Amino acid sequence: MGTDPFQLFDEWFAEAAVSEPNDPNAMALATAGENGRPSVRIVLMKGHGPEGFVFYTNQRSRKGEELAHNPHAALLFHWKSLRRQIRIEGPVSPVDDAMADAYFASRSRDSQLGAWASDQSRPLESRDLFMARYEEVSLRFDGGPVPRPPHWSGFRVAAERIEFWQDREHRLHERRLFERSAEGWREGLLYP
Numbered sequence: 362m363g364t365d366p367f368q369l370f371d372e373w374f375a376e377a378a379v380s381e382p383n384d385p386n387a388m389a390l391a392t393a394g395e396n397g398r399p400s401v402r403i404v405l406m407k408g409h410g411p412e413g414f415v416f417y418t419n420q421r422s423r424k425g426e427e428l429a430h431n432p433h434a435a436l437l438f439h440w441k442s443l444r445r446q447i448r449i450e451g452p453v454s455p456v457d458d459a460m461a462d463a464y465f466a467s468r469s470r471d472s473q474l475g476a477w478a479s480d481q482s483r484p485l486e487s488r489d490l491f492m493a494r495y496e497e498v499s500l501r502f503d504g505g506p507v508p509r510p511p512h513w514s515g516f517r518v519a520a521e522r523i524e525f526w527q528d529r530e531h532r533l534h535e536r537r538l539f540e541r542s543a544e545g546w547r548e549g550l551l552y553p
């Protein structure tokens with residue numbers, strides 16, 4: 362039996378959780394919209410496994426709109442403390458409402474209110490306007506439960522390709538590539 366890339370991911374992620382100063386789950390998310398031009402930003406991975414890698418965001422954001430036009434993404438973890446990176450690529454689909462509701466409910470109240478107050482990726486006239494919107498939503502929900510905004514949810518990147526990169530001496534770095542095939546995962550090496 363070959364190596365299971367998800368098990369290997371778990372091992373590296375557990376090591377990163379110990380050695381990184383913060384946010385070992387921070388990953389770069391690259392998308393491209395209709396015009397084919399890439400854009401990239403950091404998001405936090407909030408779930409992972411053979412079915413994919415999950416993050417949450419505003420679906421009307423730039424990334425959300427790009428994914429609506431072109432539901433494919435690339436993810437990158439770079440753990441400087443371990444001198445490692447993991448690259449993941451694959452198609453993207455929304456998580457179901459129950460999962461998004463459960464995650465939203467687990468967030469702090471401030472983050473929940475922020476999700477209502479922020480028109481993510483839209484031009485903002487002033488910081489004061491944002492603060493006023495935050496005040497307005499906190500009065501609107503007035504201590505009661507904050508429901509998940511309809512435009513706020515999660516996306517799952519279903520990995521078709523995962524590459525584990527490990528720094529080695531003399532720049533003889535190691536690259537292990539896993540590609541999904543009909544028979545399962547195929548493993549190979551790449552020149553560094």
Ligand SMILES: Cc1cc2nc3c(=O)[nH]c(=O)nc-3n(C[C@H](O)[C@H](O)[C@H](O)COP(=O)(O)O)c2cc1C
Pocket residue numbers: 384387400401402403404405406416417418419422423424425481482
């Ligand atoms: C460490 C870190 C974690 C972040 N996590 C998230 C996240 O989980 N979801 C999110 O929407 N934005 C997150 N952001 C903000 C994004 O990088 C980005 O600014 C925002 O989502 C707007 O991106 P867009 O205009 O390309 O859609 C995070 C930023 C940093 C630096």
